[in-house]
Amino acid sequence: MANHQQETGNPFAAPPRQEDRRASRERVLTLAFRLLTYAILACALSIFLGVVMRGAPVIFQAEAPFINTDFFTRLPETLVVYEDDQGEVRKLSATRFEEMRSANPGRRFSIVDSYSYSGGGILGPLVGTALLIAICMAISLSVGIASAIYLSEYSSKGRFMSTVRLAILNLAGVPSIVFGLFGLGLFCLAAPNLVPVDQIADRSLFSVPIPLTGAAVSFEGWGACMLAGGCTLAIMILPVIITAAEESLRAVPQGFREASLALGATRWQTIRKSVLPYAFPGMLTASILGITRVAGETAPIMFTAAVAHKDKLPWIGQDPDSSWAGRFLDFFFQSVQALPYHIYTVAAKIPQSEYNKDMQYGSVFVFMALVFFFAALSIWLRARIRRRLHW
Amino acid sequence: MSSNNDQRPAIEVEHLDFAYGEKQVLSGIDMKIRPRQVTAFIGPSGCGKSTLLHTFNRLSDLVPSARICNGHIRVLGKDIHDPDVDPTQLRKKVGMVFQKYNPFPKSIYENVAFGIRVDTRPRGRLEIDEVVESSLRGAALWDEVKDRMHDSALSLSGGQQQRLCIARAIANKPEILLMDEPCAALDPGSTLRVEQLINELKEDYTIVIVTHNMNQATRVSDWTAFLYMGELIEYDRTMSLFQHPTEDRTRAYISGLFS
Numbered sequence: 001m002a003n004h005q006q007e008t009g010n011p012f013a014a015p016p017r018q019e020d021r022r023a024s025r026e027r028v029l030t031l032a033f034r035l036l037t038y039a040i041l042a043c044a045l046s047i048f049l050g051v052v053m054r055g056a057p058v059i060f061q062a063e064a065p066f067i068n069t070d071f072f073t074r075l076p077e078t079l080v081v082y083e084d085d086q087g088e089v090r091k092l093s094a095t096r097f098e099e100m101r102s103a104n105p106g107r108r109f110s111i112v113d114s115y116s117y118s119g120g121g122i123l124g125p126l127v128g129t130a131l132l133i134a135i136c137m138a139i140s141l142s143v144g145i146a147s148a149i150y151l152s153e154y155s156s157k158g159r160f161m162s163t164v165r166l167a168i169l170n171l172a173g174v175p176s177i178v179f180g181l182f183g184l185g186l187f188c189l190a191a192p193n194l195v196p197v198d199q200i201a202d203r204s205l206f207s208v209p210i211p212l213t214g215a216a217v218s219f220e221g222w223g224a225c226m227l228a229g230g231c232t233l234a235i236m237i238l239p240v241i242i243t244a245a246e247e248s249l250r251a252v253p254q255g256f257r258e259a260s261l262a263l264g265a266t267r268w269q270t271i272r273k274s275v276l277p278y279a280f281p282g283m284l285t286a287s288i289l290g291i292t293r294v295a296g297e298t299a300p301i302m303f304t305a306a307v308a309h310k311d312k313l314p315w316i317g318q319d320p321d322s323s324w325a326g327r328f329l330d331f332f333f334q335s336v337q338a339l340p341y342h343i344y345t346v347a348a349k350i351p352q353s354e355y356n357k358d359m360q361y362g363s364v365f366v367f368m369a370l371v372f373f374f375a376a377l378s379i380w381l382r383a384r385i386r387r388r389l390h391w
Numbered sequence: 392m393s394s395n396n397d398q399r400p401a402i403e404v405e406h407l408d409f410a411y412g413e414k415q416v417l418s419g420i421d422m423k424i425r426p427r428q429v430t431a432f433i434g435p436s437g438c439g440k441s442t443l444l445h446t447f448n449r450l451s452d453l454v455p456s457a458r459i460c461n462g463h464i465r466v467l468g469k470d471i472h473d474p475d476v477d478p479t480q481l482r483k484k485v486g487m488v489f490q491k492y493n494p495f496p497k498s499i500y501e502n503v504a505f506g507i508r509v510d511t512r513p514r515g516r517l518e519i520d521e522v523v524e525s526s527l528r529g530a531a532l533w534d535e536v537k538d539r540m541h542d543s544a545l546s547l548s549g550g551q552q553q554r555l556c557i558a559r560a561i562a563n564k565p566e567i568l569l570m571d572e573p574c575a576a577l578d579p580g581s582t583l584r585v586e587q588l589i590n591e592l593k594e595d596y597t598i599v600i601v602t603h604n605m606n607q608a609t610r611v612s613d614w615t616a617f618l619y620m621g622e623l624i625e626y627d628r629t630m631s632l633f634q635h636p637t638e639d640r641t642r643a644y645i646s647g648l649f650s
Contacts, residue, residue: 255489255491256493259489259493260505262450262486262489263505
């Protein structure tokens with residue numbers, strides 16, 4: 001280098017050929033890294049665009065009210081493909097088809113084909129997913145925040161605590177299908193349930209009659225139901241909630257705790273008044289992101305809660321003679337439809353044709369829009385609260 | 392308060408040995424801290440002066456491995472490690488101001504009212520207003536903040552935030568105020584204000600202040616204790632200690648031979 005400089009007398013001269021080759025290798029590498037990074041973007045965009053281009057036309061329409069209301073207000077039903085008397089092949093959901101047939105008694109329609117679950121709308125799956133998320137978040141937030149408080153504020157370092165942390169970390173790595181099977185075994189088939197003595201199921205592990213009531217606590221599980229699915233999802237998402245909540249708690253300056261304690265607050269007062277409020281934004285963000293993950297899980301609810309077909313919404317058709325508490329329990333002890341499971345059904349379990357594409361892409365589009373909405377909401381909320389609570 | 396009580400030391404430390412885990416940080420501390428006086432703890436970093444201060448309100452309990460190996464601390468005549476001592480009640484009587492001013496990210500008003508809000512006895516709005524005002528006056532902050540009581544405490548300057556922390560501490564009507572390098576994070580002007588405030592506060596409170604700054608010790612304190620390697624080397628009236636130190640290590644430290 002020094003030689004080169006002496007020869008030319010120009011300290012800013014371009015380097016000789018050998019160094020030039022090194023520089024071009026550098027450029028090639030940079031380009032390769034850049035292209036690979038762009039490839040990720042391309043994947044995301046192609047998924048996104050593919051779903052939007054095929055899904056948006058299902059949801060939006062040209063005439064008022066501009067949104068396909070049937071898609072959001074009806075339960076999934078059979079899609080009928082028929083040929084009318086003009087010889088044109090059309091499709092309609094079963095109910096609409098019957099309506100039309102009875103409205104036009106003079107005309108002849110011949111059914112060409114029918115596809116299960118591909119007609120109607122996705123109200124059932126939407127409601128079911130919302131309920132599953134609500135149950136899951138209620139359980140996982142209360143348990144998760146409680147254990148995060150314990151881990152961050154009360155526990156002392158030691159071998160036992162590091163084992164606990166390791167367990168939490170491992171829980172996060174368990175495949176979701178394993179959670180699904182675990183939930184099936186624990187909640188659907190073995191959890192204690194209150195049943196009349198004469199109706200104890202054969203599968204009951206054991207049962208303890210409660211004297212004078214005619215009922216018994218039977219370890220026979222709850223069957224496939226919302227509660228079982230919500231609990232399974234809650235266990236699955238717990239590590240995420242605990243880790244995020246603990247991080248949010250640790251991010252609260254130690255000075256707040258010291259100041260609070262030095263002012264005569266008890267430990268719990270300190271946590272409640274001087275730590276939790278400031279950890280709240282982080283926990284909120286984490287839990288909303290948790291919702292988006294839980295919403296998309298199919299495997300954990302496949303055996304524990306979700307069914308492909310349900311001809312009513314959960315709150316319809318409850319026994320009116322039953323007590324308030326009985327109806328409340330019945331509500332949570334029924335199976336539901338769920339959006340991811342519905343997508344799985346219409347995409348993989350029924351014969352494919354051009355006629356059921358609408359239901360497939362429409363469902364996926366709505367689902368992705370919801371997930372985007374929640375993710376954006378969490379980012380917006382965090383920014384908003386951070387502005388108010390900064391230190 | 393009777394003259395008998397005035398003579399009683401506010402804090403008495405007796406043969407105190409204190410350790411974090413296996414590491415002994417204080418050994419054989421014996422001292423009496425006079426009421427309604429300012430006592431300064433000086434000494435190089437890591438000499439144990441902060442640790443000693445934190446034992447007076449048992450805030451040292453928070454470090455899981457911290458323990459008293461030997462000796463007693465009596466505050467207002469009561470051994471603070473007796474089983475019938477409630478640390479929260481102790482901390483109401485022994486307030487503390489920290490090195491890094493740490494107001495809560497709440498309003499100025501709510502910061503000062505915090506001690507009342509966590510108290511077991513519920514109090515009315517008027518009473519809280521009154522305590523907040525008198526505490527802010529006590530901390531020489533009232534005139535600066537009286538029109539913006541519901542603004543965030545974090546909108547105040549650093550010096551104001553530290554005086555707010557002092558107001559917050561005296562709202563509990565403590566007997567003793569512990570100050571852990573209260574001016575370390577402040578600029579010279581704010582430091583001066585806090586030092587003036589300390590001179591006013593000693594009319595009503597026993598003040599123990601940890602400081603790195605020997606000039607500050609001479610400016611604000613009546614008594615000075617020099618700690619070195621966890622031991623109390625010398626403890627005397629501030630004037631005597633700085634002018635006629637009896638120990639070589641004290642002399643070396645105050646003349647700046649080591650820090």
